[in-house]
Amino acid sequence: xxxxxxxxxxxxxxxMLWQLVFWWGIYPTASFPSVFHIFRALWMEFxxxxxxxxxxxxxxxxxxxxxxxxxxxxxxxxxxxxxGIVGDxxxxxxxxxxxxxxxxxxxxxxxxxxxxxxVIVVMIVHAVVWPMLINIKAGxxxxxxxxxxxADVFSLSSKTRIFEIALPSSLPFMLSxxxxxxxRAWRAMIAGEMVFGVIGQSGGLGTYLFxxxxxxxxxGLLAGLLVIIAMGIFVEEFFFxxxxxxxIKRWGMGQ
Amino acid sequence: xxxxxxxxxxxxxxxxxxxxxxxxxxxxxxxxxxxxGETGIGKSTLLRFIAGLQEKxxxxxxxxxxxxxxxxxxxxxxxxxxxxxxxxxxxMIGMSKTTENLxxxxxxxxxxxxxxxxxxxxxxxxxxxxQRVAIARALMxxxxxxxxxxxxxxxxxxxRKKNQEILRQLxxxxxLSVVFVTHDLQEAIDLGDRILLLKNPGHHQYYExxxxxxxxxxxxxxxxxxx
Numbered sequence: 223x224x225x226x227x228x229x230x231x232x233x234x235x236x237x238m239l240w241q242l243v244f245w246w247g248i249y250p251t252a253s254f255p256s257v258f259h260i261f262r263a264l265w266m267e268f269x270x271x272x273x274x275x276x277x278x279x280x281x282x283x284x285x286x287x288x289x290x291x292x293x294x295x296x297x298x299x300x301x302x303x304x305x306g307i308v309g310d311x312x313x314x315x316x317x318x319x320x321x322x323x324x325x326x327x328x329x330x331x332x333x334x335x336x337x338x339x340x341v342i343v344v345m346i347v348h349a350v351v352w353p354m355l356i357n358i359k360a361g362x363x364x365x366x367x368x369x370x371x372x373a374d375v376f377s378l379s380s381k382t383r384i385f386e387i388a389l390p391s392s393l394p395f396m397l398s399x400x401x402x403x404x405x406r407a408w409r410a411m412i413a414g415e416m417v418f419g420v421i422g423q424s425g426g427l428g429t430y431l432f433x434x435x436x437x438x439x440x441x442g443l444l445a446g447l448l449v450i451i452a453m454g455i456f457v458e459e460f461f462f463x464x465x466x467x468x469x470i471k472r473w474g475m476g477q
Numbered sequence: 478x479x480x481x482x483x484x485x486x487x488x489x490x491x492x493x494x495x496x497x498x499x500x501x502x503x504x505x506x507x508x509x510x511x512x513x514g515e516t517g518i519g520k521s522t523l524l525r526f527i528a529g530l531q532e533k534x535x536x537x538x539x540x541x542x543x544x545x546x547x548x549x550x551x552x553x554x555x556x557x558x559x560x561x562x563x564x565x566x567x568x569m570i571g572m573s574k575t576t577e578n579l580x581x582x583x584x585x586x587x588x589x590x591x592x593x594x595x596x597x598x599x600x601x602x603x604x605x606x607x608q609r610v611a612i613a614r615a616l617m618x619x620x621x622x623x624x625x626x627x628x629x630x631x632x633x634x635x636x637r638k639k640n641q642e643i644l645r646q647l648x649x650x651x652x653l654s655v656v657f658v659t660h661d662l663q664e665a666i667d668l669g670d671r672i673l674l675l676k677n678p679g680h681h682q683y684y685e686x687x688x689x690x691x692x693x694x695x696x697x698x699x700x701x702x703x704x
Contacts, residue, residue: 368557375528375550376618378571386570390561473560474600 263441280426287346295354320352324410350403357399361392498678511665514675549615605636
């Protein structure tokens with residue numbers, strides 16, 4: 223059976239189970255709405271509420287954070303490859319900073335940068351930069367020796383070596399780092415927005431969720447969760463597949 | 478025939494242990510010089526050394542080059558072609574995309590019989606075609622000296638014969654100096670104008686290949702290798 227058909231069947235079964243529990247009536251309707259209420263809330267929030275605006279805020283913020291994080295990771299990876307004290311410093315920085323969850327940094331970031339989108343972007347950069355850096359470094363280290371030799375024999379310029387050989391050669395590693403970075407960033411992002419939702423600042427899906435809880439709008443809250451799940455699936459299943467299909471798979475590289 | 482490059486009393490090796498010792502190496506222009514010898518005898522090391530990839534392995538010796546000569550190399554591995562670049566971009570790597578360069582690249586691909594593959598990604602090519610792309614990339618540099626490290630070693634007999642034929646035609650057309658490393662004695666005899674047989678450090682021998690001795694060289698080389 224088709225993979226997607228299986229997924230859809232499981233989701234439909236889950237929704238039927240949910241609806242059965244609702245009909246059973248053991249939980250109050252206010253905290254356990256029916257499937258129909260949830261989808262109606264989803265429709266209303268998108269058409270009349272501000273769910274689409276909040277979704278766009280979240281996507282825009284995370285795009286900025288991931289973009290800056292990825293660029294920083296590429297630059298740091300090349301610096302790391304240089305032998306000597308700077309390389310050692312980066313290696314130490316990676317081992318110290320990588321295990322640190324982004325959300326744990328939030329109180330400190332608020333002290334340093336105040337409240338607002340900037341803090342969330344910094345948190346996303348932190349979530350993305352370390353796993354990507356580790357992967358790009360591994361990609362550069364694993365570049366076939368023959369590529370170096372070709373660059374030497376043909377006296378290729380540094381620009382050609384970096385942009386036309388080293389970076390595309392480590393792209394499979396880079397994409398795998400981006401996937402890990404994205405997963406970390408997405409979680410940190412929602413958590414951060416939710417914290418800011420508490421103090422009535424910023425926007426985004428996390429803030430939206432928090433506001434729905436405050437107003438006891440459980441169908442709206444679940445609609446928000448559905449959007450978060452759908453976005454996660456979209457990026458992981460479609461966006462990354464698209465990136466891979468248009469690059470490494472198209473080139474027959476694989477991993 | 479002029480001399481392109483000349484080494485006197487050349488010794489190269491690793492950790493001060495010579496692989497090739499006291500070799501007088503003259504490369505003429507044009508010619509195909511085939512380097513043969515058993516596995517591990519130092520054929521590839523010598524070639525990479527001439528290419529400038531292993532300068533630190535030089536133990537002693539002096540070099541006389543006629544002016545600054547342009548070198549290009551074709552490696553043994555079929556993955557020397559960058560998979561993310563189409564054939565034409567592979568051939569033109571590091572060169573500006575001027576109309577002149579583009580038409581030259583296409584002309585070389587035509588000469589090598591793979592012009593129709595110019596927009597293909599390397600994974601769609603056969604091993605023999607990939608090697609021809611590598612040769613095209615080397616020729617784009619208009620080299621005075623083309624270094625080839627068992628370029629057809631991983632190909633089946635048919636493809637190898639075809640590529641040898643193409644190389645021979647290119648050689649005539651471009652008046653190249655080629656140093657061709659191979660472990661296949663018959664290939665060396667078919668292709669070479671001269672053969673350098675590496676035996677042990679300090680023991681090596683040159684053979685001129687002529688139409689007269691072509692038939693007799695194989696048994697002679699075989700018996701020399703056993704000594």
